[in-house]
Amino acid sequence: MNLLLLILLPLLTIVTILLMRNAAQVKWAALLGSTGQFILALVLLFGFRQERSAGNEAQILFELQYNWFPAWHISFHIGVNGISVAMILLTAFVVIAGVLVSWNITKMTKEFYCLLIMLSLGAYGFFISLDLFILFFFLEIAVIPKYLLIGIWGSGKKEYAANKLALMLMGGSALVLVGLLGVYFGSSEKTFDLVTLSQTHIPIEIQKICFPLLFVGFGVFTALFPFHTWVPDGHSSAPTAGSMFLAGISMKLGGYGCLRVATYIMPDGAKEYASIIIVLSSIAILYGAFATMMQKDLKYINAYSSVSHCGFVLLGIGMLTKTAMTGAVMQMVSHGLMTALFFAVIGMIYERTHTRQVNEMGGLLKVMPFITTVLFIVGLCSLGLPGLSGFVAEMTIFMGSWQNPGTFHRIATIAACMSIVVTAVYILRAIGQTAMGPLKEGYENLTDATWNEKLAAIVLIAGIIAIGLAPFWLNDLVSPATEIIMQKLGAVHP
Amino acid sequence: MKSEWVIAFIIFLLLFIKVGTEMKNDQLLSLVQILLLVNFIAGFFFNETGSLFGGLFTTNTLMVFQKSVLNLGVYLISLLFSGWLKKSEHMPEFFILMLSALLGMFFMISSGNLLMFFLSLELSTIPVAAMANFDLEKKVSSEAAMKMILSSAFSSGILLFGISLIYGTTGTISFAEIPALLNGSPLQILAFVFLFTAFAFKLSIVPFHLWTADVYEGAPIAVTAFLSVISKGSIAFILITALYKVFAPMQEAWYNMVMLLSIITMIVGNLFALRQQNIKRFLAFSSIAQVGFILVGLSSNSIQGVSSVVYFILIYVFSNLAAFAVAGVIAQQTGKENIGDYKGLYQTNPFISWILALALFSLAGIPPTAGFFGKLFLITAGASKGNYFFITVAALNLVISLYYYLRVIRAVFMDKNEHPVEKILLDPPVKLGMIICAAAILLVGLLSWIYDYITSLIM
Numbered sequence: 001m002n003l004l005l006l007i008l009l010p011l012l013t014i015v016t017i018l019l020m021r022n023a024a025q026v027k028w029a030a031l032l033g034s035t036g037q038f039i040l041a042l043v044l045l046f047g048f049r050q051e052r053s054a055g056n057e058a059q060i061l062f063e064l065q066y067n068w069f070p071a072w073h074i075s076f077h078i079g080v081n082g083i084s085v086a087m088i089l090l091t092a093f094v095v096i097a098g099v100l101v102s103w104n105i106t107k108m109t110k111e112f113y114c115l116l117i118m119l120s121l122g123a124y125g126f127f128i129s130l131d132l133f134i135l136f137f138f139l140e141i142a143v144i145p146k147y148l149l150i151g152i153w154g155s156g157k158k159e160y161a162a163n164k165l166a167l168m169l170m171g172g173s174a175l176v177l178v179g180l181l182g183v184y185f186g187s188s189e190k191t192f193d194l195v196t197l198s199q200t201h202i203p204i205e206i207q208k209i210c211f212p213l214l215f216v217g218f219g220v221f222t223a224l225f226p227f228h229t230w231v232p233d234g235h236s237s238a239p240t241a242g243s244m245f246l247a248g249i250s251m252k253l254g255g256y257g258c259l260r261v262a263t264y265i266m267p268d269g270a271k272e273y274a275s276i277i278i279v280l281s282s283i284a285i286l287y288g289a290f291a292t293m294m295q296k297d298l299k300y301i302n303a304y305s306s307v308s309h310c311g312f313v314l315l316g317i318g319m320l321t322k323t324a325m326t327g328a329v330m331q332m333v334s335h336g337l338m339t340a341l342f343f344a345v346i347g348m349i350y351e352r353t354h355t356r357q358v359n360e361m362g363g364l365l366k367v368m369p370f371i372t373t374v375l376f377i378v379g380l381c382s383l384g385l386p387g388l389s390g391f392v393a394e395m396t397i398f399m400g401s402w403q404n405p406g407t408f409h410r411i412a413t414i415a416a417c418m419s420i421v422v423t424a425v426y427i428l429r430a431i432g433q434t435a436m437g438p439l440k441e442g443y444e445n446l447t448d449a450t451w452n453e454k455l456a457a458i459v460l461i462a463g464i465i466a467i468g469l470a471p472f473w474l475n476d477l478v479s480p481a482t483e484i485i486m487q488k489l490g491a492v493h494p
Numbered sequence: 495m496k497s498e499w500v501i502a503f504i505i506f507l508l509l510f511i512k513v514g515t516e517m518k519n520d521q522l523l524s525l526v527q528i529l530l531l532v533n534f535i536a537g538f539f540f541n542e543t544g545s546l547f548g549g550l551f552t553t554n555t556l557m558v559f560q561k562s563v564l565n566l567g568v569y570l571i572s573l574l575f576s577g578w579l580k581k582s583e584h585m586p587e588f589f590i591l592m593l594s595a596l597l598g599m600f601f602m603i604s605s606g607n608l609l610m611f612f613l614s615l616e617l618s619t620i621p622v623a624a625m626a627n628f629d630l631e632k633k634v635s636s637e638a639a640m641k642m643i644l645s646s647a648f649s650s651g652i653l654l655f656g657i658s659l660i661y662g663t664t665g666t667i668s669f670a671e672i673p674a675l676l677n678g679s680p681l682q683i684l685a686f687v688f689l690f691t692a693f694a695f696k697l698s699i700v701p702f703h704l705w706t707a708d709v710y711e712g713a714p715i716a717v718t719a720f721l722s723v724i725s726k727g728s729i730a731f732i733l734i735t736a737l738y739k740v741f742a743p744m745q746e747a748w749y750n751m752v753m754l755l756s757i758i759t760m761i762v763g764n765l766f767a768l769r770q771q772n773i774k775r776f777l778a779f780s781s782i783a784q785v786g787f788i789l790v791g792l793s794s795n796s797i798q799g800v801s802s803v804v805y806f807i808l809i810y811v812f813s814n815l816a817a818f819a820v821a822g823v824i825a826q827q828t829g830k831e832n833i834g835d836y837k838g839l840y841q842t843n844p845f846i847s848w849i850l851a852l853a854l855f856s857l858a859g860i861p862p863t864a865g866f867f868g869k870l871f872l873i874t875a876g877a878s879k880g881n882y883f884f885i886t887v888a889a890l891n892l893v894i895s896l897y898y899y900l901r902v903i904r905a906v907f908m909d910k911n912e913h914p915v916e917k918i919l920l921d922p923p924v925k926l927g928m929i930i931c932a933a934a935i936l937l938v939g940l941l942s943w944i945y946d947y948i949t950s951l952i953m
Contacts (some may be wrong), residue, residue, distance in 0.1 A: 069942045071949045140861045151908045170896050174889035181877040
């Protein structure tokens with residue numbers, strides 16, 4: 001499969017949307033485009049599995065390379081491994097659901113969909129790039145659409161939240177930039193190429209400087225404590241699709257960068273700083289969980305719980321075992337689907353009740369059975385019910401963490417495990433108050449989900465259940481790729 | 495010499511038209527636009543390289559390209575500000591002055607000798623001061639002109655002092671002979687500092703930037719655009735020659751100086767831009783910060799340094815001119831120059847809002863606009879010395895600058911306003927100019943052969 005399609009299709013969709021005359025055409029064009037992405041992602045998945053089962057053991061498949069700025073040794077080098085395929089699949093799921101739930105947007109429809117598709121373009125580009133320059137290029141492409149999405153279509157303190165998000169993310173990418181330049185000039189090859197860099201030895205002094213820069217830089221995107229403060233504000237002010245994209249795709253850019261770029265090319269640095277990563281991510285997990293307990297706004301609940309859940313991703317990376325890293329990637333996919341669905345449901349409820357305060361709602365199960373059922377499913381997934389994706393991912397991370405001997409790792413694992421209890425408390429309480437009990441006054445005439453909302457929810461639930469019931473396919477996809485990272489880690493200090 | 499001859503020919507043609515005919519402003523403007531376009535295109539053909547007048551005037555392929563960049567900028571100015579130019583009674587004089595300044599810049603870029611450099615620098619400065627005074631009824635305009643002429647006279651004085659010290663210590667003023675005779679003695683370093691000060695004045699490098707904001711605010715917007723883009727571009731071009739060729743042996747000495755000035759310039763420019771209300775002052779401080787970034791690239795002292803600076807200035811021409819053009823049409827039709835007045839602009843004027851957004855994103859260095867590539871290559875070139883502190887400061891300054899560019903974006907796209915700027919009708923040439931700028935902002939970065947072409951010119 002030609003990976004350029006993944007960039008060209010969103011581009012084509014944007015152009016088509018710009019040419020459309022009215023809002024209805026725009027929506028259909030966007031839906032068509034995102035369906036196309038979805039199909040492409042599935043084709044990619046099956047193509048990838050076919051190649052693998054045909055015995056193609058190459059580290060990277062579907063590789064393409066074009067010269068771009070030869071003066072700097074920059075080439076447009078793209079290709080996928082198992083991790084990227086998983087992330088691309090996640091992106092496609094979230095994009096189609098995001099387009100569907102935004103069906104009722106009336107304010108500047110054309111611009112809205114253009115920005116959504118542009119965000120997805122940035123994400124695809126990021127996940128397929130094998131040259132750190134174009135990786136950085138796509139990372140930054142995804143920032144400004146978020147700013148505009150929140151600032152124009154958001155609610156509440158939207159300007160403040162949009163500014164905070166844009167500046168913190170740009171700050172993160174500034175650190176990434178410095179780290180990348182350090183790697184570029186520090187390695188003997190003078191190249192941005194990820195494959196070449198992974199085969200060359202980067203001096204340990206350079207790694208000690210550049211690894212934290214890259215890790216923290218990417219970490220800002222994935223809510224690394226203490227740089228998580230943009231998450232609650234950004235998520236809660238964004239429009240529904242904006243929150244879905246932010247939590248579902250954008251935060252995963254950071255996790256992917258931490259694993260695939262920072263840890264992969266600088267294993268010495270990763271070993272050096274692993275304990276700090278573990279401490280910070282454990283704090284994020286616990287702090288996020290306890291902070292969620294205090295929230296009354298549904299969007300804030302999910303935003304803070306995202307901090308907690310993304311902490312698991314970083315914890316998995318910091319544990320430096322194969323199982324934990326595979327778990328981290330699974331957690332990224334699982335959390336992406338789950339949180340996107342959660343935000344979608346919150347958006348559906350808000351559109352009807354016009355409130356997101358938990359204590360102002362009650363008994364919604366009676367008037368909107370479909371929506372509340374989805375809320376139950378997603379809540380149970382969040383607290384890690386077996387059979388749904390959250391359990392699989394978190395379990396894998398805990399298994400991997402426990403493989404590390406030593407008190408330090410054990411304590412961190414136990415601390416992280418405790419957050420599950422807290423998660424259960426806040427999730428059950430929130431869902432209980434919203435869905436159960438007597439129906440509050442004024443909510444009698446609310447309607448259940450429309451076709452587009454149902455479709456969006458079903459797509460995401462399908463993903464969650466597919467991972468929950470049959471985790472092996474995701475595991476088979478990801479673990480060869482994490483194995484390679486582990487080999488690099490193992491090669492340094494036997 | 496060909497590009498200089500063409501410019502001189504246009505100047506004389508305009509002079510004859512002004513004196514001898516009764517041509518209407520509209521027709522004359524179209525004629526000038528066509529002439530400038532021809533001038534720009536002609537810049538790519540029949541170029542000769544070599545030196546004339548015993549080394550006073552030299553030219554090579556890179557210089558030819560630099561002149562083309564300036565030609566392009568002047569052509570765009572004639573398009574983008576045609577609304578204002580048409581209403582001006584003294585339009586021919588405006589172009590005569592502007593082209594005289596351009597001629598001065600051409601000689602300056604090609605100068606092979608400190609004397610020639612000084613003369614052409616003066617030729618490129620004095621007409622601009624007259625241009626700054628072009629709003630004849632406005633006091634601020636005369637004030638701007640006065641400030642500009644005084645500060646440039648002062649910097650010329652320092653420059654001459656520096657030249658005399660160079661001559662005193664080396665016994666020559668030829669660019670080709672100076673490097674061999676430099677030995678890094680304190681007197682020579684002092685001479686270099688004086689020379690650099692003159693450059694710093696023209697480029698408005700902090701702490702020599704104090705005239706910038708006032709002059710930019712007072713002068714008519716077309717002149718401000720010329721000052722901030724063409725004028726700065728030309729000085730940056732000659733600064734490359736000065737640092738990389740003439741003072742190459744003193745590289746150790748000037749690296750620290752350039753680095754320090756770059757850091758201060760970026761920080762001060764950015765911090766002052768944060769709170770500006772007037773769009774012209776805002777762009778003035780943002781352009782100060784941009785110069786700080788140019789210095790990051792210059793500090794590398796490599797081929798990549800040259801190519802990234804030239805490339806950045808090419809991009810800067812498009813981005814900054816587009817931003818000034820939007821400010822210009824709004825000021826021209828409504829008299830509003832404050833960022834607060836731009837609130838709700840998107841509701842009434844989507845086209846120019848997008849142009850402004852593209853220009854500002856390019857200035858801020860957001861992909862996929864060309865500014866991203868420009869800034870990134872400058873920083874990459876600067877990083878080749880392995881000075882991570884410097885690079886981190888530069889990268890963090892990118893974030894600060896994003897904050898204030900987003901302020902304008904926020905006013906245009908997000909803030910509500912009861913009385914937004916009414917619908918603005920754009921003249922066809924203005925629209926054409928804006929579309930050229932927008933297309934260039936989107937494409938110059940992605941089309942990598944442009945950068946390769948610039949690199950190939952240096953070899």
